[in-house]
Amino acid sequence: MKLRLGMLILISLSLTAALKISCEREKLTIVATIAPLGSIAREICGEKANVVVLVPSGSDPHQYAPKPMEAELVRTCDLFISIGKEPFLGQFPENKLGLSLGWSDWINAGVYIRRGNPHYLWMYPENAKIIARVIANNLILLNPENSEYYSSNLATFEEKIDSLESWISLIKTQYSIEGEKVLLGGAHFEPITEILGLNVLGIIIKGEEKLPSPSEIVEIEKLASEERAKVIIALATQKGGNEGRLADQISRETGIPVIYVHGVAIDEGDTYVEFMKYTILQIVSGIQAGRTAGGSSKSISTRPYWIAILILAVLLIFQTFLLARCFKWSS
Structure with a gap:
């Protein structure tokens, strides 16, 4: 009896495994x-x-x-x-x-x-x-x-997506970001700046490895300073490349903060809406930091300066959190 019962259990398990496969x-x-x-x-x-x-x-x-x-x-x-x-x-x-x-x-x-x-x-x-x-x-x-x-x-x-679009409209109104002036490291983020209503003053690298000349960089810096750009948006995966190098250079010369944004979710498990929301919030935080620092002005008071540093520190923590999620899922 026990032998028959055992065989029935084995047959049942085998059928279950076969059905699953x-x-x-x-x-x-x-x-x-x-x-x-x-x-x-x-x-x-x-x-x-x-x-x-x-x-x-x-x-x-x-x-x-x-x-x-x-x-x-x-x-x-x-x-x-x-x-x-x-x-x-x-x-x-x-x-x-x-x-x-x-x-x-x-x-x-x-x-x-x-x-x-x-x-x-x-x-x-x-x-x-x-x-x-x-x-x-x-x-x-x-x-x-x-x-x-x-x-x-x-x-x-x-x-x-309808709910996301309503949320984007709310963010634009709540933080009054529409019309704010920014620089782009490359053409990657033109779509998101457009849906946020941002004013793109210029793109540092226009096309694959079409590097600007030294005189063109000077013109970009001059325009960004005169127009008081709030932030430079660069691609995170290009931080160690030409885009990141030039964005950092322009930032040093103008005082405009740089934020490095991922073009795709760094955690494959993130949904489309999750990715869009944390990307938009990162850009909004960068604009807020640029506002606190007084745009492109180098002569800023001590208090706004430290507030700007605090906001940028929050941005760094946010990016570290995203990278930690990435490493967790890839391990």
């Missing part, structure tokens, strides 16, 4: 080049697909090189999602077995692109909605039996 195999595989696309895809596919992001969170896509295993994953996945302008796309096989989404799909769907700048197009909340719709439509093509599920997730995501 079968369910896992039935899931779609989605591969996204970068974390923002992966985050939006997860919100739409939910538990019906496994989402893999190629470029590690907090890394620079320009420095990424796919491994052979990743190239094979791109070839065999059910849905491959890219912006369509990533420099490493040419290293992937063209004969993909599944569906692919890229630049032409976003353009045809009606995403907003300012002056042809593909950098961080997902930072426009309305673009995030469009990207989500395109992903949902393709998931329905791949997996029509779950069409209602994907459509429901899409509706939920769109509601979250």
